[in-house]
Amino acid sequence: MTILQTRRRFLTSAAAVAALGGASTLIPAVIRPARAAGPVRLTVERRVLEVMGKPAPVFGIRQPDGTSGLFLDPGQRFLVDLANRAGEDTVIHWHGMTPPYAQDGVADANRPLIRDGASQSYDFEPRPGTHWMHSHHGLQEQLLMAAPLIVRTVGDRREDAQEVTVLLHDFTFRDPAEVLATLTGGGMAHGGHGGHGGHGGGHGGGHGGGHGGHGGATPMSGGAAMDLNDVEYDAYLANDRTLDDPEVVRVERGGRVRLRLINGATSTAFHIDLGVLDGTVVAADGNPVQPVTGRRFGMVMGQRLDILVQLPAEGGAFPILAQREGERQRTGIVLATPGAAVTKTTGLAGTAAGPVDLSLERRLTALEPLAPRPADAAFTIRLTGGMAPYVWTIDDRPFGEHRSLTVQKGQRVTVTMVNDSPMAHPMHLHGQHFQVTALNGTALAGAVRDTVLVPLNGTVTIAFDADNPGRWPLHCHNLLHMATGMMTELVCEPII
Numbered sequence: 001m002t003i004l005q006t007r008r009r010f011l012t013s014a015a016a017v018a019a020l021g022g023a024s025t026l027i028p029a030v031i032r033p034a035r036a037a038g039p040v041r042l043t044v045e046r047r048v049l050e051v052m053g054k055p056a057p058v059f060g061i062r063q064p065d066g067t068s069g070l071f072l073d074p075g076q077r078f079l080v081d082l083a084n085r086a087g088e089d090t091v092i093h094w095h096g097m098t099p100p101y102a103q104d105g106v107a108d109a110n111r112p113l114i115r116d117g118a119s120q121s122y123d124f125e126p127r128p129g130t131h132w133m134h135s136h137h138g139l140q141e142q143l144l145m146a147a148p149l150i151v152r153t154v155g156d157r158r159e160d161a162q163e164v165t166v167l168l169h170d171f172t173f174r175d176p177a178e179v180l181a182t183l184t185g186g187g188m189a190h191g192g193h194g195g196h197g198g199h200g201g202g203h204g205g206g207h208g209g210g211h212g213g214h215g216g217a218t219p220m221s222g223g224a225a226m227d228l229n230d231v232e233y234d235a236y237l238a239n240d241r242t243l244d245d246p247e248v249v250r251v252e253r254g255g256r257v258r259l260r261l262i263n264g265a266t267s268t269a270f271h272i273d274l275g276v277l278d279g280t281v282v283a284a285d286g287n288p289v290q291p292v293t294g295r296r297f298g299m300v301m302g303q304r305l306d307i308l309v310q311l312p313a314e315g316g317a318f319p320i321l322a323q324r325e326g327e328r329q330r331t332g333i334v335l336a337t338p339g340a341a342v343t344k345t346t347g348l349a350g351t352a353a354g355p356v357d358l359s360l361e362r363r364l365t366a367l368e369p370l371a372p373r374p375a376d377a378a379f380t381i382r383l384t385g386g387m388a389p390y391v392w393t394i395d396d397r398p399f400g401e402h403r404s405l406t407v408q409k410g411q412r413v414t415v416t417m418v419n420d421s422p423m424a425h426p427m428h429l430h431g432q433h434f435q436v437t438a439l440n441g442t443a444l445a446g447a448v449r450d451t452v453l454v455p456l457n458g459t460v461t462i463a464f465d466a467d468n469p470g471r472w473p474l475h476c477h478n479l480l481h482m483a484t485g486m487m488t489e490l491v492c493e494p495i496i
Helices: 008-012 014-018 154-158 176-184 359-363 479-483
Strands: 003-005 040-051 054-062 070-072 078-085 092-095 119-124 129-135 146-151 162-171 235-238 248-250 256-263 270-273 279-284 287-294 296-299 304-310 317-324 330-336 377-386 391-394 405-408 412-419 425-429 434-439 451-454 459-465 470-476 487-493
Touching: 054 146, 070 078, 129 256, 129 304, 146 162, 146 256, 162 317, 162 330, 176 479, 235 317, 256 317, 296 304, 296 359, 359 434, 377 405, 391 479, 405 412, 412 434, 412 451, 425 459, 451 459, 470 479
Parallel strands: 040 078, 070 146, 162 256, 235 330, 248 330, 377 412, 405 487
Antiparallel strands: 003 162, 040 054, 078 119, 092 129, 129 146, 162 235, 256 304, 270 296, 270 317, 279 287, 279 304, 317 330, 377 391, 412 459, 425 451, 425 470, 434 459, 470 487
């Protein structure tokens, strides 16, 4: 599923478009600007990938022309008709958007699921940046019910850079419900607290008839590795492909590329490895930051990074890799200039990567920080739970028995998250973007974002102005952790 916006001459030259023939056939290599008038139709549907030489039934969210997800131009409204043709009920969360409460994409008593065969319309002002969409029901996200959601700015259009969007996934041939049942001993695979059913949607099933007999994700057991990863997956995907057959994106010699990287994995944090290229992080979770340079950057589940890279004048082939934390497995794409030879990159790095930590977070500074102001409401929550039994909670309470964080519209709010559990957690807040204001007790004017890593034995403080009334989930973006209860709610009153 190549998602590629070329530089100006590529946009205006049909011949240059034809030169991009190394891209995936699933989705057109060049993304055409979305229609300015009328809603964009997105369809949640089933599809079949080939992974490791085997057929893999998964989901997709696509436009009629095959484009995966949604790409909006500056000033374009989020005007979408979403059709559910998945063969089961679902709901799609617009991750990174801050829409009115009723359009967030989480089911509860007042916001029903989209039934199979039905449609739902959405109309709101989008938030610029690199975002994504994914199921917020059951374990459907594990089966690739996800896609990019890119909202370009005027500045993006002025920037002489080729856009390349990369959506990362971890993949299993097994029914995700079986994986969760193995972890929990069978007690919560089809019920229990929370899960992507959100506020009452339940877990749902896996993917229809499942994937039995193909192999599958294996729960980790024993040793220090358990502190990093719950599950051993069959494959790791970048735009639906492994490094056995990576996507090759044709780029210009001496050109600039804006990488829009999305960690859409269910349970995997990645180290982004640019190889010989120097990169500059210019946005985190769609929000601009002071430039941060490097060649290796950590990303946890749900996070996004925009990274600018300058290609050498002599050209060549340049793998952009994502290596699983604590492991050797990796995936990625290849940037290649015309005529460059593309050699095979193995799916195993020479050495295992360490854990993704807060080293990048400490370096990030918001370009548009919160205005200085004392907090009107301050909360401290503990991230709790563990592997045996496999239950993850907040303040020792699974979702459904949780204590909501209640605030009034207009208040400055701080939330300090203390990790008292044996694993790290990427914590995601719906409905509001926050600024990271302290890491392990040390104050900073960090990035504005919607998902932040709270590491093992770590403490993270976030701050935001509550400006969007509703009942907003605050949860771990490890799907398996949320499915067993690691979620609470921010209630911003008055709710209309």
